[in-house]
Amino acid sequence: MRYTSFVITNFKGIQHLKLDIDGNPASKVSILVGLNESGKTTIMEALSFFYENIRDTNEKHLTLHPSGIVDKHSLIPKNRKDNFSDKTEISAFIELDEQEIKSLQKVLKENGFQCSEISPQMMIEFEFGFEDSSFKERRNYWNSQIKGKEGKKRTQQELSPDHKAWSPAYAFIKKQIPPIIYYPNFLFEFPDSIYLEEFPEEGREQAFYRLLLQDILDSLNNKLNLKIHIIDRVNNATRPNRENLNSVLNKMGAQITKLVFSENLSVFRADTSNKSITVSYPEVDEKNNILYVELQLKDGEDSYYIRERSLGFRWFFTFLLFTQFRVQRYQGSKSLIFLFDEPASNLHQAAQQRLAGALEELTKSEVSVIYSTHSHHLINPKWLESTFIVRNTALEYEKDDIDNFQPTNIEVEKYRTFVSHHPNQHTYYQPILDVLEYRPSNLEAIEDVLMVEGKNDFYVLSYFQDIIIKSKKKISLLPGTGSGSLDTAIRLYYAWGRQFCILLDSDEEGKKQKKRYQDLFGNIVMNRVFVLEDADPDWAGYATEKIFTNDDALTIQKSVFPDKQKFNKKLFNLAIQENLARASVVTVSKTTVDRFNKLLSFLCKSLE
Numbered sequence: 098m099r100y101t102s103f104v105i106t107n108f109k110g111i112q113h114l115k116l117d118i119d120g121n122p123a124s125k126v127s128i129l130v131g132l133n134e135s136g137k138t139t140i141m142e143a144l145s146f147f148y149e150n151i152r153d154t155n156e157k158h159l160t161l162h163p164s165g166i167v168d169k170h171s172l173i174p175k176n177r178k179d180n181f182s183d184k185t186e187i188s189a190f191i192e193l194d195e196q197e198i199k200s201l202q203k204v205l206k207e208n209g210f211q212c213s214e215i216s217p218q219m220m221i222e223f224e225f226g227f228e229d230s231s232f233k234e235r236r237n238y239w240n241s242q243i244k245g246k247e248g249k250k251r252t253q254q255e256l257s258p259d260h261k262a263w264s265p266a267y268a269f270i271k272k273q274i275p276p277i278i279y280y281p282n283f284l285f286e287f288p289d290s291i292y293l294e295e296f297p298e299e300g301r302e303q304a305f306y307r308l309l310l311q312d313i314l315d316s317l318n319n320k321l322n323l324k325i326h327i328i329d330r331v332n333n334a335t336r337p338n339r340e341n342l343n344s345v346l347n348k349m350g351a352q353i354t355k356l357v358f359s360e361n362l363s364v365f366r367a368d369t370s371n372k373s374i375t376v377s378y379p380e381v382d383e384k385n386n387i388l389y390v391e392l393q394l395k396d397g398e399d400s401y402y403i404r405e406r407s408l409g410f411r412w413f414f415t416f417l418l419f420t421q422f423r424v425q426r427y428q429g430s431k432s433l434i435f436l437f438d439e440p441a442s443n444l445h446q447a448a449q450q451r452l453a454g455a456l457e458e459l460t461k462s463e464v465s466v467i468y469s470t471h472s473h474h475l476i477n478p479k480w481l482e483s484t485f486i487v488r489n490t491a492l493e494y495e496k497d498d499i500d501n502f503q504p505t506n507i508e509v510e511k512y513r514t515f516v517s518h519h520p521n522q523h524t525y526y527q528p529i530l531d532v533l534e535y536r537p538s539n540l541e542a543i544e545d546v547l548m549v550e551g552k553n554d555f556y557v558l559s560y561f562q563d564i565i566i567k568s569k570k571k572i573s574l575l576p577g578t579g580s581g582s583l584d585t586a587i588r589l590y591y592a593w594g595r596q597f598c599i600l601l602d603s604d605e606e607g608k609k610q611k612k613r614y615q616d617l618f619g620n621i622v623m624n625r626v627f628v629l630e631d632a633d634p635d636w637a638g639y640a641t642e643k644i645f646t647n648d649d650a651l652t653i654q655k656s657v658f659p660d661k662q663k664f665n666k667k668l669f670n671l672a673i674q675e676n677l678a679r680a681s682v683v684t685v686s687k688t689t690v691d692r693f694n695k696l697l698s699f700l701c702k703s704l705e
Contacts, residue, residue, distance in 0.1 A: 110505035124483035131487035136507030137469035145279035176504035208262035216242035316425035437468035
């Protein structure tokens with residue numbers, strides 16, 4: 098099961114908003130981009146609050162940070178608190194997979210409803226009614242298209258709320274719905290001690306960390322249990338039990354070490370060969386008479402509590418533990434959504450860039466991520482098609498707030514749509530940089546760059562460079578918005594004293610723009626602006642997609658759109674984007690690979 102969209106009405110500063118995360122191309126990462134006070138946090142609170150209501154409670158072990166909605170009165174929009182006789186609504190649109198549909202059919206049959214048709218698309222809504230600004234009631238709606246017949250009746254009908262199968266069917270859906278786990282930040286202190294059993298004064302934190310230990314055990318894939326394989330062995334401390342327990346603790350420490358210092362995640366750049374995480378032998382807390390363990394960082398001969406390390410280490414340590422191990426949970430859905438509000442916002446840009454890589458690694462499992470940011474370092478170009486611009490229309494960002502008396506109104510707009518509304522941008526990235534009010538500093542390193550006509554060229558070259566060929570020497574790519582749109586980018590890179598080159602199609606328009614750039618910029622673009630046939634004379638008249646063999650172009654298209662038997666340029670480009678976002682390797686011929694190797698080698702030499 099997966100979420101496809103959310104609709105939010107009258108939730109704090111949101112008047113009405115639809116967040117459509119079922120993008121095309123599909124992506125497991127959605128980004129909410131906007132400045133402070135734009136409303137990003139409010140959107141995340143609404144999504145988290147929806148799932149809390151699915152479970153009917155703030156689950157004790159779900160997260161250290163529930164939505165924060167304790168008093169329903171806080172849902173009322175600020176400008177309507179004087180007399181709000183309306184309702185707050187949060188709706189989620191979901192889609193069932195084939196196995197879930199079969200299981201639902203079984204539930205219906207067991208409750209006297211012979212199902213003939215189930216639409217995989219369903220909607221669940223929570224409505225919170227108010228009268229005179231006082232909360233009155235919560236209502237729950239489930240909208241589905243389930244057709245069949247009751248018992249031996251011949252007449253087909255839709256399943257109605259009055260049928261006895263309705264409640265069991267809805268209970269099944271609620272049980273399957275993916276968890277939404279919200280982390281506003283990772284700046285809380287990791288405890289020195291984690292208690293292995295409940296005690297009355299423990300609070301939410303200890304219950305959460307205890308479940309984290311079980312998640313780590315689950316990740317070892319050996320059906321290990323906290324009580325049976327740790328607590329019971331301590332309480333019956335025979336020599337064999339101590340040996341067995343030490344084996345479990347050592348494996349837990351090794352598993353955490355492997356995760357935290359993984360080369361794939363690579364969030365720690367320094368040499369980590371002499372570092373490890375240890376899980377101590379359980380001891381008894383004399384005050385509470387409860388067993389506890391300690392997690393420590395062993396660095397050479399010295400050991401440290403997690404709280405004794407740097408802010409950056411603590412942030413990444415908790416981030417990795419709370420996400421990667423949560424996915425391993427033995428019981429429950431492995432399909433879930435993490436919400437991260439301004440992750441790593443207080444860390445330096447290199448740490449933010451490494452976090453983007455860790456997020457990509459996280460989504461290789463059945464996990465989706467929605468995160469907010471106002472840092473351009475946390476925006477992977479591969480995810481721009483699933484990026485949303487968040488704006489509070491009450492704020493006129495170019496004016497002082499003292500002039501602003503409009504009620505808060507939070508809106509979202511897909512980046513692709515946002516770009517189309519700003520036709521005068523110089524590169525495909527420019528609107529997002531404008532939203533973030535980005536200006537490079539005098540100390541900021543600016544990479545050498547290959548400028549290409551547009552986003553489709555960017556995605557094709559990125560896909561072959563990063564996924565198919567896995568080039569050791571990477572070219573940084575900057576997409577424009579057409580072959581003639583790169584004038585400003587050329588001036589900027591020349592002023593910055595950085596190397597750049599330009600690649601255009603070998604069609605009539607590409608050749609026309611090549612000559613225009615040469616006439617306009619003269620020696621500045623000498624040996625820097627190319628059309629495809631400059632790399633290979635056989636590519637005269639080619640656009641980028643023509644570098645593929647016809648069979649390979651269709652193969653890539655069918656990897657995402659298997660029912661389409663004829664080549665369609667739009668579908669082909671969407672397929673490239675989706676395969677790039679998923680890091681999915683599509684097998685193509687040696688001819689196509691050799692052509693792209695030749696092109697990338699030519700471009701690398703041109704940037705030297």
